[in-house]
Amino acid sequence: MIFLAGCLDLEGGSTGHASLPPSPVPSQAVHAASPPTVDAFQAKLEQMTVHEKIGQLIFAGIDGYEMNQQTRELIEMYYVGGIILYKTNVKNTGQLTELVNGLKQKNTANRLPIWLGVDEEGGRVTRLPDEIVKTPPNKVIGNANSKEFAYSVGSLIGKELSAYGLNVDFAPDLDINSNPKNLIIGDRSFGENAAIVSTMGIQTMKGLQAQRVLPVVKHFPGHGDTSVDSHVGLPIVQNDLTRLRKLEFIPFAEAFKQQADAVMVAHILLPKVDDQYPATLSKKIMTDLLRKELGFEGVIMTDDMTMGAIIKNYALGEAAVKSVLAGTNVVLVGHDYDKVVTVVEALRKAVEEKRIPMDIVDQSVVHIMKLKQRYQLTDEVVRPPDIESLNTAVRRVLDTYLRK
Numbered sequence: 001m002i003f004l005a006g007c008l009d010l011e012g013g014s015t016g017h018a019s020l021p022p023s024p025v026p027s028q029a030v031h032a033a034s035p036p037t038v039d040a041f042q043a044k045l046e047q048m049t050v051h052e053k054i055g056q057l058i059f060a061g062i063d064g065y066e067m068n069q070q071t072r073e074l075i076e077m078y079y080v081g082g083i084i085l086y087k088t089n090v091k092n093t094g095q096l097t098e099l100v101n102g103l104k105q106k107n108t109a110n111r112l113p114i115w116l117g118v119d120e121e122g123g124r125v126t127r128l129p130d131e132i133v134k135t136p137p138n139k140v141i142g143n144a145n146s147k148e149f150a151y152s153v154g155s156l157i158g159k160e161l162s163a164y165g166l167n168v169d170f171a172p173d174l175d176i177n178s179n180p181k182n183l184i185i186g187d188r189s190f191g192e193n194a195a196i197v198s199t200m201g202i203q204t205m206k207g208l209q210a211q212r213v214l215p216v217v218k219h220f221p222g223h224g225d226t227s228v229d230s231h232v233g234l235p236i237v238q239n240d241l242t243r244l245r246k247l248e249f250i251p252f253a254e255a256f257k258q259q260a261d262a263v264m265v266a267h268i269l270l271p272k273v274d275d276q277y278p279a280t281l282s283k284k285i286m287t288d289l290l291r292k293e294l295g296f297e298g299v300i301m302t303d304d305m306t307m308g309a310i311i312k313n314y315a316l317g318e319a320a321v322k323s324v325l326a327g328t329n330v331v332l333v334g335h336d337y338d339k340v341v342t343v344v345e346a347l348r349k350a351v352e353e354k355r356i357p358m359d360i361v362d363q364s365v366v367h368i369m370k371l372k373q374r375y376q377l378t379d380e381v382v383r384p385p386d387i388e389s390l391n392t393a394v395r396r397v398l399d400t401y402l403r404k
Contacts, residue, residue, distance in 0.1 A: 055079025061334035067102040070337040082115030100165040101381040113377040117168030133394040142190035149401040150200040154207020163385035172204040174251035194250040219266035222248030240272040261298040267309030286327030304334035317346025329364040
């Protein structure tokens, strides 16, 4: 895995002394000469309160185009470790830059720098301001079947996100588009072939890593063979482990070998694997398969817990508790301040009642701390990006690979 020289001050709070690279850097070339020791992370952990630790397990959505009291409270009172932005949070470049900088400035009082993420996959799944020229959907990249094209697109997206002060991309999508009835994935997938999805997805991932943007590969154990949109309801997939190992697991297993640092788990029920819980609440899937069988050592994140697949079938707070007990490191609560608070308070209560052992929380916080260190996270503010320069770079790549 890459490990970047740190801007996470292991002796105090978050710092802002490093800047992002001005141009793509091959991910394998980004190293730290002497990564922090286990003792340094442990010392940092011991400085944190229980509430600060639990906050790091939360990636929260916010309302509106600017900082409001509820957003301030999520950072100041609930210590959320990350904020996800959607199109409803993005008006234009000036507004987005001001919002991101405000979030960072508000977080400087906290012990760890804040993750700021979006779903920027290219194509129809985009969160960046409209003035940015968009990259193509993954299907176009898969059809081109060019490693250089895939890497360039990942690097472009990473450069754009970095320019706006963002540091997490919930991408690339490693789902195999194996079901023609699947309306939610479609052209978000690199294709129907496991090898192409693996190769193109991993190159896109490496392009993002080169810009020091955390890629969160998704949606494990595979959302490609579903006919129900998990935003609306709970998809049930009748594939068994033999099928999953021969198809759906392939891109994820290869990505894990190629230094994937974070994975998003889908709200999918696989009765032939776990007939009781969807993947995001399943110890069999997250611990036994993802951790033990596939050997994933990075950070496990849930898909948005406010999606229909969860809230129509479970009490939100209890679902979050089950998810953490099953192996999740980060719970994504993408919408509604009250829902974020519900999840935080449910986790606090479960820890207080010892339903969630403190060791589980500490292990997740160390995972998160290491990843924030590895990607050189800071709360340093950014200047509004040079839109013309970013767009020129996108057009150049599109001209090179699509308009021959």
